[in-house]
Amino acid sequence: MHTARITIFAGHYGSGKTTLALHYALALRQARQHVALCDMDIVNPYFRTADHRARLEAAGVELISSPYANTNVEMPWIPTQALRVLDDERLTSVIDLGGDSGGALAVGRFAERLQALPDTAFWLVVNPYRPLTGEVDALLAIRREIERAARLRFTGLVNNANLGAETTARHITESYSFLQGASEAMGLPIVMTAVRRELAPALSLPRGMGQLLELGELSSRFSL
Amino acid sequence: MAEKVLMKGNEAIAEAAILSGCLHYFGYPITPQTEIAAYMAKRMPKVNGCFLQAESEVAAINMVIGASAAGRRTMTSSSSPGIALKSEGLSYLAGCDLPAVVVNIQRGGPGLGGIQPSQADYFQATKGGGHGDYRMLVLAPASVQEMFDLTALAFELADQYRVTSMLFSDGILGQMMEAVDISSLCAQANESPAQKPWALTGTRNARKPNIINSLYMQPEDLERVNRERFVRYAEIAAKETRWEEFLTEDAQVIVVAYGAAARIAKNAINAARAQGIKAGLLRPVTLWPFPKEALGRLSACARTKGFVCVELSMGQMIEDVELATRCAKPVRLVSRTGGMVPSPDEIIEKIRKVNAIENGRGG
Incomplete structure (x- = not known):
């Protein structure tokens, strides 16, 4: 699959944008020399890419994030280094946006620069098991609001169907028909399906569900 | 779906x-x-x-x-x-x-x-x-x-x-x-909620006004x-009064914790059991009313050596545990505060100490 120089993950609150952006950046690093993950989440002070700085840096992925992330002066902040994503043509970048239109606003100010690039990928992450996103009409509304705030048009859907720790292969296979319906209604291709690594062997991704992104454990001191 | x-x-x-x-x-x-x-x-x-x-x-x-x-x-x-x-x-x-x-x-x-x-x-x-x-x-x-x-x-x-x-x-x-x-x-x-005859809904000249x-x-x-x-x-x-008991049937050390702390405590109890320590959990679901009788009953069990309170505070619920058990058995505290969270190891360590107590003394 063609890899865009800049790939942006957007979507509903809690759809899995940060987790997917992290894993996608790590996967890109297998094929690319200079990969950056740019944290533009100005909405949620929890679940930040900066929690995984050590892991990213060990894998050779540069993390561009707010200097205030995970400090006591946490505030909405677009990293000053964010412009490098646009200016440094050697970099293959993944941008993690905050949830909904409030989060998408962060990338709106760069819209003209992004539109001028030949192949920016702007992906809508969908977890149909989240509330308020399990119906196509609701997804259409979220798409409209995000596109307006980001001043960009989506180029693809990412299927991140999951029920957290309770996810089984059945939950993923049962999501295909919903995603296909959403894809047709929106006129957007499904570019990727994300699956927890231990479930991947039990699944053979059907045509039309995009490339497979395997999700591993990121880090956890202990389980709750 | x-x-x-x-x-x-x-x-x-x-x-x-x-x-x-x-x-x-x-x-x-x-x-x-x-x-x-x-x-x-x-x-x-x-x-x-x-x-x-x-x-x-x-x-x-x-x-x-x-x-x-x-x-x-x-x-x-x-x-x-x-x-x-x-x-x-x-x-x-x-x-x-x-x-x-x-x-x-x-x-x-x-x-x-x-x-x-x-x-x-x-x-x-x-x-x-x-x-x-x-x-x-x-x-x-x-x-x-x-x-x-x-x-x-x-x-x-x-x-x-x-x-x-x-x-x-x-x-x-x-x-x-x-x-x-x-x-x-x-x-x-779609069920209609309970009737509230005391509510201010307008008398329509059909009843005396309600006063709140x-x-x-x-x-x-x-x-x-x-x-x-x-x-x-x-x-x-x-x-x-509501509470949950987890592995208390034979427990000698009773951990008392609620909410997120109780989840970590459960991990610690399972780990302690794997080490041969008979630990159990009493998780208050209602903090008021507090499950006093349940704690009193566990405290009165001859096998109970003591209690471990796990709290994301400097220790507040522990006062109710001491009151409920009338301090008949030792009550110890695992406390993290300011946004810090205890690890299962910190809890296991305290469970081990209470388990080492003999005849309800020391520890």
Whole structure:
């Protein structure tokens, strides 16, 4: 699959944008020399890419994030280094946006620069098991609001169907028909399906569900 | 499309409230509970409900008083410093015998503290907060499913006893995501809520006006009203005390913990059992009324060597554990505060120490 120089993950609150952006950046690093993950989440002070700085840096992925992330002066902040994503043509970048239109606003100010690039990928992450996103009409509304705030048009859907720790292969296979319906209604291709690594062997991704992104454990001191 | 949905704890509270017939929500954004307000802002217009972002916490709780007086199921939510601001309203709700649900997703304190999880508002929730002789029913969920289920229960009990139910949780549970079965409330969502003959719904010249008031100028009257209210509180204590016991049947060391701390404690207990230590958990689900009898019974067991309280505070619930057990057995504390969270190892270490106690002495 063609890899865009800049790939942006957007979507509903809690759809899995940060987790997917992290894993996608790590996967890109297998094929690319200079990969950056740019944290533009100005909405949620929890679940930040900066929690995984050590892991990213060990894998050779540069993390561009707010200097205030995970400090006591946490505030909405677009990293000053964010412009490098646009200016440094050697970099293959993944941008993690905050949830909904409030989060998408962060990338709106760069819209003209992004539109001028030949192949920016702007992906809508969908977890149909989240509330308020399990119906196509609701997804259409979220798409409209995000596109307006980001001043960009989506180029693809990412299927991140999951029920957290309770996810089984059945939950993923049962999501295909919903995603296909959403894809047709929106006129957007499904570019990727994300699956927890231990479930991947039990699944053979059907045509039309995009490339497979395997999700591993990121880090956890202990389980709750 | 499925039997379950993946929800944040905060979202589960908001959805459960709407499915319980709460169509009047008043709130004010504060981390880590803001998702409740954000969810309500999105959902309420779709169910012809009212979401209102109040100009302050004090305004929000007074709007709750108004909606409740009109007989409506109503809720507000906040986090620790915001609940402190609402304290006056909590006392007035009690003084007016009005049912309401108030959510506290706790963060570190005192003062502005921090935005990381905490359980340091235990005293505030169970011993007062507001002024005067009153109690609140305090429910402490330990999973996102319980956030959902106990919110529904909070509305039921508030209406039944005309009290404020506080849903008492923390930033861990508010922010974490788990699969939730919401079908139990979907099935009953269209039932009309309980009749409230005391509510201010307009007399239509057909009955005497109802009066909702907390001012009694005659001390004899105020004492009588307060005593009547405490008869209701005694009934709540007798009928509504809830707790969970985990591996207590043969336990020699009893861990007492609620909410997020209880989840970590369960991990520690399983690990201690693997090392041959007979540990068990008593998890209060209601913090008021506190499961005193259950603790007293465990304390009276000859095999019980002692108790370990695990709290995300400097130790507040431990006072109720000591009271409930009359200090008949040693009570030790695992305490992290300011947004820090204990690891299972810290708890296992304390379990080991209590397990080393012989004949209820030392340790």
